[in-house]
Each structure stands twice: as structure tokens, then as C-alpha cells.
Amino acid sequence: MRKAAVGTAVVCAATACAVSVLIVRRRMRNSCRWARAEAILKELEEKCATPIGKLRQVADAMTMEMHAGLASEGGSKLKMLITYVDNLPTGDEKGLFYALDLGGTNFRVIRVQLGGKELGVIKQEAEEVSIPPHLMIGSSNELFDFIAAEVARFISSESEEFQLPTGRQRELGFTFSFPVRQTSLSSGTLIKWTKGFSIDETVGEDVVSELTKAIDRQGLDLRVAALVNDTVGTLAGGRFYDKDVVAAVILGTGTNAAYVERVHAIPKWHGLFPNSGEMVINMEWGNFRSSHLPLTDYDDSLDAESLNPGEQIFEKLVSGMYLGEILRRVLLKLAEEAFLFGDTVPPKLRIPFILRTPHMSSMHEDTSSDLHVVASKFKDVLGITGTALKTRKMVVDLCNIISSRAARLSAAGIAGILKKQGREFTLERQRTVIALDGGLFEHYTLFRKSLESTLAEILGNEVAPFVVVIHANDGSGLGAALIAASNSQYSELEVS
Numbered sequence: 001m002r003k004a005a006v007g008t009a010v011v012c013a014a015t016a017c018a019v020s021v022l023i024v025r026r027r028m029r030n031s032c033r034w035a036r037a038e039a040i041l042k043e044l045e046e047k048c049a050t051p052i053g054k055l056r057q058v059a060d061a062m063t064m065e066m067h068a069g070l071a072s073e074g075g076s077k078l079k080m081l082i083t084y085v086d087n088l089p090t091g092d093e094k095g096l097f098y099a100l101d102l103g104g105t106n107f108r109v110i111r112v113q114l115g116g117k118e119l120g121v122i123k124q125e126a127e128e129v130s131i132p133p134h135l136m137i138g139s140s141n142e143l144f145d146f147i148a149a150e151v152a153r154f155i156s157s158e159s160e161e162f163q164l165p166t167g168r169q170r171e172l173g174f175t176f177s178f179p180v181r182q183t184s185l186s187s188g189t190l191i192k193w194t195k196g197f198s199i200d201e202t203v204g205e206d207v208v209s210e211l212t213k214a215i216d217r218q219g220l221d222l223r224v225a226a227l228v229n230d231t232v233g234t235l236a237g238g239r240f241y242d243k244d245v246v247a248a249v250i251l252g253t254g255t256n257a258a259y260v261e262r263v264h265a266i267p268k269w270h271g272l273f274p275n276s277g278e279m280v281i282n283m284e285w286g287n288f289r290s291s292h293l294p295l296t297d298y299d300d301s302l303d304a305e306s307l308n309p310g311e312q313i314f315e316k317l318v319s320g321m322y323l324g325e326i327l328r329r330v331l332l333k334l335a336e337e338a339f340l341f342g343d344t345v346p347p348k349l350r351i352p353f354i355l356r357t358p359h360m361s362s363m364h365e366d367t368s369s370d371l372h373v374v375a376s377k378f379k380d381v382l383g384i385t386g387t388a389l390k391t392r393k394m395v396v397d398l399c400n401i402i403s404s405r406a407a408r409l410s411a412a413g414i415a416g417i418l419k420k421q422g423r424e425f426t427l428e429r430q431r432t433v434i435a436l437d438g439g440l441f442e443h444y445t446l447f448r449k450s451l452e453s454t455l456a457e458i459l460g461n462e463v464a465p466f467v468v469v470i471h472a473n474d475g476s477g478l479g480a481a482l483i484a485a486s487n488s489q490y491s492e493l494e495v496s
């Protein structure tokens with residue numbers, strides 16, 4: 001308590017508001033606290049500022065890094081991975097296809113009956129299965145046998161509405177959301193498990209052949225036709241519905257982007273000539289970094305204390321995993337230096353990641369006059385009660401600063417992709433669509449609005465009307481089935 005009072009006195013002197021006398025000491029102290037809090041807010045606002053000039057620099061840096069990453073292996077922080085997807089769905093695909101979407105403690109199996117140009121998706125069904133915890137740290141065979149058995153069960157429960165022409169093999173697209181080194185459209189070696197999985201024997205193995213062996217052990221006649229990242233699936237899903245989709249961006253817990261590149265613009269590509277002259281590139285843009293990014297001390301310490309310091313800097317500024325945590329760090333500073341929540345720091349405020357981005361979005365979007373959503377989140381999540389209205393208003397301001405920065409930088413990243421594709425020129429009035437997915441984009445309305453308006457702002461009045469952002473629902477699931485369809489071993493037959 002004494003220490004706090006001394007600290008306050010120092011702060012007061014520093015902010016030049018220690019003017020008055022002992023009688024009004026308490027009021028004084030409060031106004032000093034508030035002045036310090038406002039100074040912290042103002043500093044954050046300045047450091048996070050993303051004026052249009054800065055966003056253009058970020059977009060240009062993204063474009064440059066894309067070039068560098070395509071030129072050579074390791075040429076950039078952006079990996080710019082060749083996905084071997086050179087045949088995106090057109091919407092004309094026909095037949096029954098499957099997807100397996102494995103990206104965490106749950107996986108999904110999907111079947112979709114495609115009816116060609118006229119009918120599109122005739123029927124789609126999905127089932128979600130959670131993986132027993134012991135299998136996440138068990139043996140490779142056990143895990144893949146469990147998955148294959150569930151796939152077999154799913155297939156055996158099929159109604160007549162789903163039709164596989166006689167004599168044909170079932171085909172499946174595999175969305176595997178773990179780091180993989182892709183070696184062909186339907187093969188890739190596991191670099192490492194993440195998200196709580198730890199099965200050493202799978203590392204360095206081809207995940208498709210692990211899955212295929214397990215499928216064979218089930219006695220199932222099923223071909224794994226494609227191995228895709230969720231971002232690539234989202235691009236395929238978007239393209240199926242809208243032929244003008246040229247890029248996909250995931251803004252969820254993490255962030256990533258994939259886009260369509262002309263093959264001759266990929267110097268590091270030494271493979272065979274692909275079918276179409278186009279190739280989907282998985283940018284792994286979460287790892288983007290640039291001196292133009294508006295980083296604060298909060299970001300630096302978040303990064304330094306993270307599991308992967310120095311990596312995924314763009315992701316740490318932009319994605320849902322981190323926005324709430326950045327806010328917590330600012331609130332902690334306000335508690336420690338401006339005593340915004342009383343003479344002591346509320347203990348929960350010291351717990352990393354306690355404040356999640358969904359909490360932040362509901363506080364940010366609190367339209368009530370007394371900001372009671374902010375008050376209730378503070379109580380429920382942080383154990384802080386009795387905040388003043390002006391404090392709650394400040395919290396909304398903080399949410400706005402942190403989420404606007406993220407949304408505006410995401411828009412700059414997208415502008416960088418469009419620039420790389422040569423689609424930012426006014427002369428080429430070509431409709432261009434970006435497919436977006438992920439919880440942050442889907443559920444944080446103010447984030448989404450800011451992203452959309454900022455993209456228009458960067459592109460300018462001439463170009464903006466031709467660029468459309470769509471929400472590609474569940475690309476990561478359906479998208480893989482669609483890639484399996486557009487790369488089906490029977491697709492030649494279908495055309496004739």
C-alpha cells in the first residue's frame with residue numbers, strides 16, 4: 001500500500017499534475033492515476049497507428065517477400081510453398097467424394113455428392129469425431145487405425161442419395177493441419193506434430209501413406225487423392241462457388257494465406273509442367289515480418305515470452321490467438337502503473353492468455369450505454385468489479401486500437417497479394433475475389449468491417465469496386481473433397 005502511494009506520487013510528478021494540497025489528496029491521486037492511464041492509452045494509439053502510407057509500405061513489403069520466397073528456398077521469411085494443386089475445382093465436378101479434416105483434437109469426415117455445373121453440391125454430410133487423448137501420444141498405427149476405422153464406419157452408413165458408380169474407387173481429400181513438407185499432390189512428410197500431439201515415429205514419414213496403410217488394414221477401397229493445408233482447401237472451396245476467387249486467407253486462431261500464381265513466376269519450381277500453368281502457393285504468411293510493422297513493447301514481450309520467439313510475428317499481431325493477450329498486457333500495465341483497478345494489481349490479470357479474443361470482441365461490440373458487457377467480462381474473466389464507466393470506455397478504446405491494427409494489417413497483406421498478382425492496376429478491370437475464413441473474420445464483426453473498409457481504402461476508388469471479399473464457409477473441410485474431385489483419376493472419363 002505504502003509503496004503504491006509512493007509510486008503514485010512519482011507518476012504524478014512525472015505527469016505534472018501534482019499541483020494541489022493535502023486536503024484533496026484522494027481526489028488528486030485519482031486524477032493523477034487517470035492522467036497516467038490516458039498517457040498509456042495515447043502512447044499505444046500512436047505506436048499502433050496504421051495510416052494509409054504505412055499500410056502501403058506493408059503491402060509493398062509483402063509483395064517483395066513473396067517474390068523473394070518464390071525465387072529460392074529460404075529466400076524469405078515467407079516460405080511460399082508449392083502445393084502441387086494446379087487443378088482447382090471449376091464447379092463442373094461430378095460424383096461422390098470424401099474429405100478427412102484433421103487439425104486438432106477433433107477430426108471430421110465429409111462426403112459430398114457433386115452434380116456438375118447445373119446442380120453443384122447436391123448433398124453433403126459430415127461427422128465429427130474426437131480423438132481419445134491416449135491416441136494423441138500413442139503410436140502412429142493406433143492413431144491412423146482409429147481414424148481409418150471411423151472413416152470406414154462413416155462410409156458404411158451411407159444412404160442411397162450418395163452414389164458411387166459401379167467399379168469405381170472412392171476418393172478422398174485429406175486436410176492435415178500440421179506442418180508438412182509436401183512432395184506431390186498426394187504425399188507429404190510430417191515435419192512435427194503440434195497442438196498436443198506427440199507421436200515421434202510419424203515425424204519424417206509420409207502422412208498419406210500412413211493413412212493409406214491404415215485404410216488398407218480396414219479393408220476399405222479408398223484412394224487418398226490429395227493432401228492439402230486448410231488454407232488451400234479454403235481457396236478450392238471458394239473457387240468452386242466463384243471462379244473469380246484468386247486467394248484465400250484464414251483469420252482464426254492462427255493466420256495464413258494461399259493464392260494462385262502463374263507457374264512461370266515461380267523460379268524455384270523445377271517440376272513437371274503442371275496442367276494449367278497455374279499453381280496454388282501456400283504462403284505461410286503468419287511468419288511475415290517487416291520493419292514497417294507497427295510493433296510495440298507489448299508485442300515484443302509477448303513474442304519474447306512465447307513458445308516460438310522471433311517466429312510468426314505477423315500472426316502475433318493479427319490472429320485470434322493473440323489479440324486478447326495483447327489487450328491483457330496493456331491492461332496489466334494500466335493496473336501496475338496507473339492503478340486503474342485499485343491499489344493492487346488484480347491477480348488474474350497476471351495470467352497469460354486468460355483474456356481471449358472472443359471476450360475482447362464482445363467488449364468491443366458492447367453498445368449498451370453503461371457498457372455492462374465490459375463490466376461483466378471484467379467480473380467473470382478477470383475477477384475485477386466496480387470499474388468506473390470511463391474506465392470501461394477506455395477498455396473499448398483499447399479493443400479498438402488493437403483490433404483495428406490487426407484488421408488493417410491483414411488488409412495490407414491482402415493488398416500485397418493482389419499486387420503480386422498484378423491485380424491492383426486500374427486498367428485491368430477484372431473482378432477479383434478473396435475467400436476468407438476463420439473465427440476471427442467470421443465472429444468479430446468490427447474486425448471484419450475494418451478489414452473490408454481498409455482494403456477498399458488501400459486499393460482506392462478505381463479498383464476497390466472490382467475486389468470482393470467473401471466468407472468461404474468450411475473450405476477446410478469441403479475444399480479437400482473438391483480438390484479430390486478436380487484431381488480425380490476418373491475426371492478424364494467425365495469430360496468425354
Ligand SMILES: *[C@@H]1O[C@H](CO)[C@@H](O)[C@H](O)[C@H]1NC(C)=O
Nearest residue numbers: 081177178179180229230254
Ligand atoms: C498448414 O496448416 C496448419 C494449421 O492451419 C499449419 O500449422 C501448418 O504449418 C500449415 N502448413 C504446412 C506447410 O503444413
